[in-house]
Amino acid sequence: MYNTMKEWKHVFKLDPAKEISDEHLEQLCESGTDAIIVGGTDNVTLDGVLDLLSRIRRYTVSCILEISTMEAITPGFDYYLIPMVMNSKDKKWMMDIQHQAIKQYKDMMNWDEIFIEGYCILNEQAKAFSHTDSYLPDDDDVIAYAHMAEHVFHLPIFYMEYSGTYGDVNLVETVSNELENTLLFYGGGIEHRSQAREMKEHADVIIVGNSIYTNFKDALKTVKAVKDIE
Numbered sequence: 001m002y003n004t005m006k007e008w009k010h011v012f013k014l015d016p017a018k019e020i021s022d023e024h025l026e027q028l029c030e031s032g033t034d035a036i037i038v039g040g041t042d043n044v045t046l047d048g049v050l051d052l053l054s055r056i057r058r059y060t061v062s063c064i065l066e067i068s069t070m071e072a073i074t075p076g077f078d079y080y081l082i083p084m085v086m087n088s089k090d091k092k093w094m095m096d097i098q099h100q101a102i103k104q105y106k107d108m109m110n111w112d113e114i115f116i117e118g119y120c121i122l123n124e125q126a127k128a129f130s131h132t133d134s135y136l137p138d139d140d141d142v143i144a145y146a147h148m149a150e151h152v153f154h155l156p157i158f159y160m161e162y163s164g165t166y167g168d169v170n171l172v173e174t175v176s177n178e179l180e181n182t183l184l185f186y187g188g189g190i191e192h193r194s195q196a197r198e199m200k201e202h203a204d205v206i207i208v209g210n211s212i213y214t215n216f217k218d219a220l221k222t223v224k225a226v227k228d229i230e
């Protein structure tokens, strides 16, 4: 699977706490995006996750659960992403919650379908930022986290998370130049084709979330915008 992920360019992230029509869901799943991630911070329930899973399963697109709460862990997804928040001030979000979950689920975990994400949350206004008691790192801090993701923890993914706002392209470029093996995921504020292209110039994978719910037509166009880049 990791080899497949290395080919990814674009992913949509659907929030189980938000409504999406069957028509819009079909267009996302058939858009040519590389995968659909189910994930969010607030009000993520097992019912909401199962509803999206069963509806996405009508299509052939890869369906991935990004786990944010113990209550919404369920089998049935193609792959699982597990965030570790590197810039949290509380070890709970980097180590302890994952430790507890592994204690509980270790016999059911197929590590071939599970990928750990080194998260760096860079928007102070994002729900995930306050939820995980994160601090705002400066550029050198972020670069050092990227190095730790790759060289200390050997993580498959370093995720620059600007959820809700468009991020710092220069910093994304700098971080991308520092990473060799760890994939760089970028998410945050992508609403238009030009933004998708701009971030994809540097990130391995761009993730489009909120604009699915606020400006569907333009969100859909972000797929083609990055799939056309060679």
Ligand SMILES: CC(C)=CCC/C(C)=C/CC/C(C)=C/CC/C(C)=C/CC/C(C)=C/CC/C(C)=C/CC/C(C)=C/COP(=O)(O)OP(=O)(O)O
Binding pocket: 015, 039, 040, 041, 042, 066, 067, 068, 069, 070, 073, 074, 075, 076, 080, 082, 083, 084, 085, 093, 094, 097, 098, 099, 101, 102, 105, 108, 109, 110, 114, 119, 126, 127, 128, 131, 132, 161, 163, 164, 209, 210
């Ligand atoms: C039953 C079965 C077969 C299971 C399979 C085995 C398996 C995969 C077991 C899991 C084991 C495991 C280690 C689980 C981890 C559990 C866990 C609770 C981890 C915590 C992850 C974490 C640090 C969450 C904090 C919040 C966070 C970083 C969420 C990521 C998503 C995110 C940042 C969304 C953006 O926020 P959003 O909601 O979009 O914000 P807005 O509303 O403002 O847009």
Ligand SMILES: O=P(O)(O)OC[C@@H](O)CO
Binding pocket: 013, 161, 162, 163, 164, 165, 186, 187, 188, 189, 190, 207, 208, 209, 210, 211
């Ligand atoms: O919702 P947006 O701002 O598009 O961000 C995407 C994703 O990184 C959220 O986890």
Ligand SMILES: [Mg+2]
Binding pocket: 015, 040, 163, 209, 210
């Ligand atoms: Mg969101």
